[in-house]
Amino acid sequence: MVLRNLLWLCFMVAGVPAFQFGSSRASGLVRAHAGVGFGKATDGAGGGVGGDGDSGGAVVFTAEFGHVKQSLSTLLKFWLMGGCGDADGWNGTGELEAQHAPTGTLASIEIDVGAGTLKLTSKSAPSLVGNLQLGLYAQALLDELDDLAKTDEAEPKDRLCYPPEAVATARESLGVRREL
Secondary structure (H helix, E strand, O other): OHHHHHHHHHHHHHOOOOOOEEEEEOOOOEEEEEOOOOOOOEOOOOOEOOOOOOOOOEEEEEEEOOEEOOHHHHHHHHHHHOOOOOOOOEEEEEOOEEEEOOOOOEEEEEEEOOOOEEEEEEOOOOOHHHHHHHHHHHHHHHHHHHHHHHOOOOOHHHOOEEOOHHHHHHHHHHOOOOOO
């Protein structure tokens, strides 16, 4: 496991797309793609899904839910203003955008209600420390989404995003263990 994480970091420093894969679960309802190495992620059939997101940045991950509510955008704006969960050094800088103060790494959250997707992208150039911080930010965002998708306070149809398996799939697609 340590060797795998070390190789992942080496690929990121070199700017090599270390993880170019996609996976499908639950008959296409839940799918995630990752391109943390700032390469172009693929949809499993060879088609590109990353690299040039709507924000023009490289796709870190895309989580495909059964549904996403428009109010998820509002909640995540408050999450960004509150300091981005457990992601140290990250602060909201604008409309669903954040920056890691020490490294200058930028990240954007893109929500497509119609498609039921949430995408994390970054316009920042690859760097060892920046990519590591981006991975930690991605994990903190996934923690927040996991809490929302699993909440007992609302029926599944009323949750801001559902099902929670989409979060688990996106987390697996990152390829980095949370312990880093």
